[in-house]
Amino acid sequence: MAPIRYAVVGTGGRAAFFYSAIVSDFKDTATLVAFCDTNQTRMDVANSRVQALGISQLPTYKAADFDRMIQETKPDTIIVTTIDRTHHTYIIRAMELGCNILSEKPMTIDENKCQMILDTVKATNRQLRVAFNYRYAPHNTKVRELLMDGTIGKVTSVHFEWMLNTRHGADYFRRWHRDKRNSGGLLVHKSTHHFDLVNFWLGSKPTTVFAQGDLKFYGKENAELRGETKFYSRAHGSPAAVNDPFALHMEPNPQLKAMYLDAEHEDGYYRDQSVFGDGINIEDTMGALVTYHSGAILTYNLVAYCPWEGFRVCLNGTNGRLEMDVLEESYVNAGGEQAKEGAVASTKITVNPMFAPPYEVPVVEGEGGHGGGDPVLLNDLFGNPVPDRFNRAASHVDGAMSILTGIAANKAIRTGQVVQVKDLVQF
Numbered sequence: 001m002a003p004i005r006y007a008v009v010g011t012g013g014r015a016a017f018f019y020s021a022i023v024s025d026f027k028d029t030a031t032l033v034a035f036c037d038t039n040q041t042r043m044d045v046a047n048s049r050v051q052a053l054g055i056s057q058l059p060t061y062k063a064a065d066f067d068r069m070i071q072e073t074k075p076d077t078i079i080v081t082t083i084d085r086t087h088h089t090y091i092i093r094a095m096e097l098g099c100n101i102l103s104e105k106p107m108t109i110d111e112n113k114c115q116m117i118l119d120t121v122k123a124t125n126r127q128l129r130v131a132f133n134y135r136y137a138p139h140n141t142k143v144r145e146l147l148m149d150g151t152i153g154k155v156t157s158v159h160f161e162w163m164l165n166t167r168h169g170a171d172y173f174r175r176w177h178r179d180k181r182n183s184g185g186l187l188v189h190k191s192t193h194h195f196d197l198v199n200f201w202l203g204s205k206p207t208t209v210f211a212q213g214d215l216k217f218y219g220k221e222n223a224e225l226r227g228e229t230k231f232y233s234r235a236h237g238s239p240a241a242v243n244d245p246f247a248l249h250m251e252p253n254p255q256l257k258a259m260y261l262d263a264e265h266e267d268g269y270y271r272d273q274s275v276f277g278d279g280i281n282i283e284d285t286m287g288a289l290v291t292y293h294s295g296a297i298l299t300y301n302l303v304a305y306c307p308w309e310g311f312r313v314c315l316n317g318t319n320g321r322l323e324m325d326v327l328e329e330s331y332v333n334a335g336g337e338q339a340k341e342g343a344v345a346s347t348k349i350t351v352n353p354m355f356a357p358p359y360e361v362p363v364v365e366g367e368g369g370h371g372g373g374d375p376v377l378l379n380d381l382f383g384n385p386v387p388d389r390f391n392r393a394a395s396h397v398d399g400a401m402s403i404l405t406g407i408a409a410n411k412a413i414r415t416g417q418v419v420q421v422k423d424l425v426q427f
Contacts, residue, residue, distance in 0.1 A: 003027070003028065003029055003030050003031040004029065004030050004031070004076045004077060004382075005031055005033045005073070005074060005075045005076045005077070006018075006019075006022060006030055006031065006032050006033065006075055006076070006077050006078075006079055006102075006382075007032075007033050007034040007035070007036065007069060007070070007073055007075035007077075007078055007079070008032070008034070008035050008036065008046070008078075008079045008081065009036040009037070009063070009066065009078060009079070009080055009081070009082055009090050010036075010037060010080060010081040010082030010083070010086075010090075010104075011035050011036075011037045011039075011042045011043050011045070011046040011081070012042065012081065012082075012259070013259065013333040014081045014104055014333065015046065015079070015081040016046070016049065017374075018079050018081065018102070018131075018378075018381075019032055019035075019046065019049075019050060019079070020049065020050075020053065021378045021382060022382055023050050023053045023054070023055050024053050025378065025382075025383075026378070026379075026382040026383050029382060029383055029384065030382040030383075032050065032055070032058060033058065033059075033073040033074070033075050034058055034059050034060070034061060034069050034072075034073040034075065035047065035058055035059075035060045035061070036060070036061045036062070036063060036065070036066055036069050037060070037062070037063065037082075038062065038063045038266075038267060039263050039266045039267050039269075040060065040062070040266060041258075041259075041262055041263035041265075041266055042259055042263050043060040044060070045258045045259050045263075046058075047060065059072070059073060066090065066093065066094075067093070067097065070094065070097045070098075070099060071097075075099055076099065076100060077099060077100040077101065077102055078090060078091075078094040078099045078100075078101055078102070079102045079103075079104075080094075080101060080102070080103045080104060081104045083176050083182050083183070084106055084108070084109050084177075084182060084183045084184060084188070084189060085109055085181060085182045085183070085184075087103055087104075087106075087107060087108045087109075087113075088108045088113040088114075088116055088117050091103060091107075091108075091117055091120070091128065092116060092117060092120045094126075095120050095121065095124040095126040095128070096120065096124060098124075098126070099126065100126050100127040100128070100129075101126065101127070101128040101129070102129050102131060102381060103128060103129070103130050103131070103399065104130075104131055105130055105131060105132060105192045105193065105196075105399070105402070106184065106188050106189055106192040106399070106402070106403045106406070107128075107130050107192075107396065107399035107400060107402075107403055108403065109182075109183065109184030109188050109189075109403070109407075110184065110407055111404070111407050111424040111425050114400055114403065114404065114407070114424070114425050115425045115426070117396065117400075118396070118400060118425060118426075118427060121396050128395070128396035128399070129381070129393065129394060129395065129396075130394045130395070130396065130398060130399035130402075131377065131381065131394075132193065132196050132200075132392075132394045132398070132399075132402070133369070133370050133373055133374055133377045134193045134194075134196070134197055134370065134373070135196070135197065135200050135373075135377075135390075135392040135394065136370065136373030136374065136376045136377040136380070136392055137344070137370040137371045137372075137373035138363050138364060138365050138366060138371050138372055138373060139324060139326060139344070139347045139349065139363045139365070139371060140197055140200075140201075140373070141373070141390055141392065142349060142361060142363050143201055143313075143315075143322065143324060143349070144200060144201055144390050145390065146322060146349075146351065146361065147201055147202070147203075147315070147317075147322070148203075148389075148390070150319070151317075151319075151320070151322065151351055152315065152316070152317030152318075152319050152320040152321060152322050152351065152353075153317040153318030153319030153320065154294075154295075154317055154318045155201075155202055155294070155296050155315050155316070155317045156295065156296055156297070156316050156317060156318065157296060157297045157298070157299075157315075157316045158198060158201075158202075158296060158297070158298045158299070158313065158314070158315050158316075159298075159299045159312075159313070159314045160194060160197075160198065160298060160299070160300045160301070160311065160312075160313045161300075161301045161311060161312045161313070162190075162191075162194055162300075162301070162302045162303075162310075162311040163303055163306035163308060163309055163310055163311065164190070164302070164303065164304040164305070164306060164309060164330075165305075165306050165307065165308055165309040165330055166245070166246065166305055166306070166307070167309075167330050167331070167332065168309055168330030168331070168332070169284070169303075169304035169305055169306065169309075170218070170246050170275050170304070170305070171248070171332050171333070172186060172189070172190070172282070172304065173218045173219075173273075173275040173280055173282075173284070173304070174248055174271065174272060174273050174274075174275055175271055175273065176269070177189055177282065178273070178279065178280045178281070178282055179279070179280075179281060179282070180281050180282050180410075183282065184403070184406065184407065184410065185213075185282040185283055185406075185410060186282060186283060186284070186286065186302060186304060187211065187213065187283070187286055187288070187302070187406040187409045187410055187413075188403055188406035188407060188410065190302065191286075191288075191300070191302055191405070191406045191409075192402045192403050192406055193402075194300065194302070194311075195290075195300075195401075195402045195403075195405040195406060196394070196398065196401075196402035198290075198292075198298055199398065199401055199402060200392075200398075201315070202292055202294050202296055203294070204292040204293045204294035204296065205292065205293050205401050205421070206290050206291070206292055206293075206401065206404065206405045206408070206421050207291050207292060207293055207420070207421055207422070208290070208291045208408075208418050208419065208420055208421065209288060209289070209290050209405055209408035209409050209412055209418070209419045209421060210288065210289045210409075210412050210417075210418045210419070211286065211287065211288040211289070211408075211409035211410075211412040211413050212286070212287055212412075212413060213283035213285060213286035213287065213409075213413050214283055214284075214285055215280060215281075215282070215283055215284055215285075216284055216285040217284050217285070217304070217305040218275045218276060218280055218284050218304070218305065219275075219276065219277075219278075219280045220276055220277055220278050222276070223276035228276065231274065231276065231277065232244075232274050232277075233270075233273065233274060233277055234270045234272050234273050234274060235247040235248055235249055235250075235272040235274070236249075236250060236251070236261065236270075236272055241274070244274075246274075246275045246276070247272070247274070248271065248272040248332065249272070250271060250272055256271065256332075260272075283413070284303070284304040284305060285302075285303055285304070286300075286301070286302045286303075286409070287299075287300065287301045287302075288300040288301075288405070288409045288412075290405060308327065309327070309328045309329070309330040310325070310326045310327040310328045310345075311324075311325075311326050311328075312324070312325050312326075319353065319354050320351060320352050320353040320354045321351075321352040322349070322350070322351050322352075323348075323349070323350045323352070324347070324348065324349045324350075325346075325347070325348045326344060326346070326347050326348075327344070327345040327346045327347075328343065328344060328345060329343040329344070329345050331343075343369065343370075343371075344365055344370070344371040347363050347365065347371070348360065349361040349363060376392075377392075380392070380393055397427070400425065400427075404421050404424055404425065405421070407424060408421050408424060411424075
């Protein structure tokens with residue numbers, strides 16, 4: 001069988017995870033044929049990276065020439081790693097032109113764009129997969145296994161607390177994510193991982209969502225309330241940013257400098273904006289209450305300015321309780337060092353049976369990002385997938401059900417009302 005042909009649209013930090021894997025590890029089953037972006041400098045950086053990995057320079061196309069790229073390079077699948085608000089544009093057009101899709105999460109950011117994608121999948125009969133790497137992390141897969149095997153009986157409630165630290169969490173407030181029109185806010189952009197995990201663990205879908213959230217720490221107003229008087233718009237060239245622990249300095253980092261600082265002359269995008277500046281309209285403190293078709297109830301909390309990074313999840317069932325604590329090592333995504341992304345510092349899974357002593361469940365972590373889950377995901381996407389009793393491969397329906405929890409949460413914050421998920425889109 002001939003290798004599947006892939007083109008990448010959006011060559012920022014996340015894209016390198018996919019294209020580097022294709023040219024390094026999956027040459028027999030996948031081939032890269034083109035890059036597409038709004039920024040030529042970033043495409044040139046991507047080309048330099050794949051050339052360093054031993055393949056020839058690839059043709060590059062500006063975003064306005066997306067159709068021409070497909071016509072000339074004939075990809076089978078488009079990898080969509082653009083900013084979130086444009087995912088639907090490339091997903092829909094590529095399917096109309098006969099391509100399958102691999103989309104970075106979130107699939108899209110609101111219910112209207114989600115409906116457009118669902119309608120196009122139905123009309124074109126093309127395949128759309130969403131890259132949920134957290135499903136493949138060994139500790140998360142282990143929870144799925146324990147629940148499938150009935151270890152704590154029928155799950156009745158879940159408490160899920162996710163902490164983003166002042167390195168990784170702050171990074172969402174420096175870049176395009178800080179505008180909810182671009183990212184849907186963290187309840188869509190980041191929490192899509194977490195809501196997908198709950199759907200995955202429970203084997204169920206959300207029915208109702210209520211949420212509250214606000215900007216409590218980042219942003220200029222909050223800094224002023226804490227007595228801050230020195231402000232700047234971006235770190236580069238700003239004396240006020242020199243000693244700011246929240247500032248991102250790109251010049252000392254060759255990857256950040258090449259991909260963003262050296263690319264600014266094309267589109268004016270600043271990767272190093274102040275997290276205590278104006279113009280931030282996403283929340284940094286969020287809580288949600290979700291019910292599921294299975295009957296389970298989720299209480300969820302996300303905070304983006306914690307001293308440590310990781311999560312705690314507790315699942316209560318009719319035969320006991322399962323608890324998991326995960327400490328992660330965060331880093332700022334510069335499109336490299338993929339093994340560090342979601343690196344797991346420690347994991348502890350404890351089962352508390354109803355009428356027996358608690359016990360710890362061993363988890364074998366592997367090499368690579370997310371505790372060794374990323375190589376498994378990449379093989380599933382680009383290599384030779386093996387039978388998987390856990391059904392970790394995520395379809396467009398999985399992609400929709402995860403974002404719809406966050407989309408419903410955003411609507412609940414706006415309206416103060418409980419939102420019925422079934423009222424958002426029609427499958």
